Amino acid sequence: MSRRLLVAGNWKMHGSMQFVKEMMAELNSSLPAKINYDVAVFPVYIHLYDVITNKPDHVKCGAQNLSEYDDGAVTGEVSAKMLADLGCDMVLVGHSERRIRSNEGNEEVAKKFAQALKYGLTPILCVGESLVQRQSGATQTAVWQQIQAVLDLVGIEKLGQGVIAYEPVWAIGTGESASAEQAQEVHQFIRSQLVLNDDTIARRIRILYGGSCKGSNAYELFSMPDVDGGLIGGASLTAQDFMAICQQADKLSQGV
Numbered sequence: 674m675s676r677r678l679l680v681a682g683n684w685k686m687h688g689s690m691q692f693v694k695e696m697m698a699e700l701n702s703s704l705p706a707k708i709n710y711d712v713a714v715f716p717v718y719i720h721l722y723d724v725i726t727n728k729p730d731h732v733k734c735g736a737q738n739l740s741e742y743d744d745g746a747v748t749g750e751v752s753a754k755m756l757a758d759l760g761c762d763m764v765l766v767g768h769s770e771r772r773i774r775s776n777e778g779n780e781e782v783a784k785k786f787a788q789a790l791k792y793g794l795t796p797i798l799c800v801g802e803s804l805v806q807r808q809s810g811a812t813q814t815a816v817w818q819q820i821q822a823v824l825d826l827v828g829i830e831k832l833g834q835g836v837i838a839y840e841p842v843w844a845i846g847t848g849e850s851a852s853a854e855q856a857q858e859v860h861q862f863i864r865s866q867l868v869l870n871d872d873t874i875a876r877r878i879r880i881l882y883g884g885s886c887k888g889s890n891a892y893e894l895f896s897m898p899d900v901d902g903g904l905i906g907g908a909s910l911t912a913q914d915f916m917a918i919c920q921q922a923d924k925l926s927q928g929v
């Protein structure tokens with residue numbers, strides 16, 4: 674089954690109104706109108722509207738987080754319903770920076786995943802092991818526990834409506850990417866576990882790689898059989914770097 678590559682830029686807590694203006698101008702002028710892969714960007718909440726109203730139609734826009742609740746007395750949070758109302762397509766769930774800094778546990782992440790689907794947003798479930806877990810041989814256990822929590826809450830059908838991003842914590846923002854082989858090994862493991870639940874969904878779901886992905890390593894990473902694109906942090910912050918990654922996805926999507 675062939676899966677469309679997805680190049681997703683996580684801007685984290687970066688940017689300004691001017692940055693959004695310039696990035697949208699670049700995407701509108703540099704990204705061809707017809708592409709055989711998908712592109713998405715994830716600005717901070719307050720820049721979402723500007724991105725949504727100025728992006729090319731075929732670029733998706735998502736938030737970096739959402740509340741696990743519908744609405745109510747939850748000061749400072751933003752609900753899935755509000756994101757959908759604004760025109761968001763996607764949302765990141767369980768990014769390691771939120772798991773670590775905001776103590777988001779697997780159950781909370783699973784609830785957020787369910788909320789996203791309830792309001793028609795595509796959740797990107799971020800999973801990944803720490804350096805200590807990798808060094809102690811606990812990569813598969815750590816990654817699968819994070820996915821299992823979502824599976825337990827929503828079931829395989831609904832998990833299959835989202836996207837998974839494998840992001841080894843030791844590779845995020847460090848400049849040290851996982852090798853293509855290391856990424857493939859974990860992606861293949863995830864897919865093989867999902868096959869035990871539903872073969873069709875396991876083959877259809879997109880599994881992105883994230884962690885110091887850039888123009889120079891994107892081709893090698895994305896050409897692995899179970900790597901379906903990337904979640905890009907640092908290299909999504911300039912149009913030049915981001916487009917360099919998109920160009921690699923473009924080549925692969927054309928079989929070059």
Ligand code: PEP
Nearest residue numbers: 845846883884885906907
């Ligand atoms: C991320 O934060 O999702 C990420 C992959 O960051 P970076 O590309 O900077 O490692």
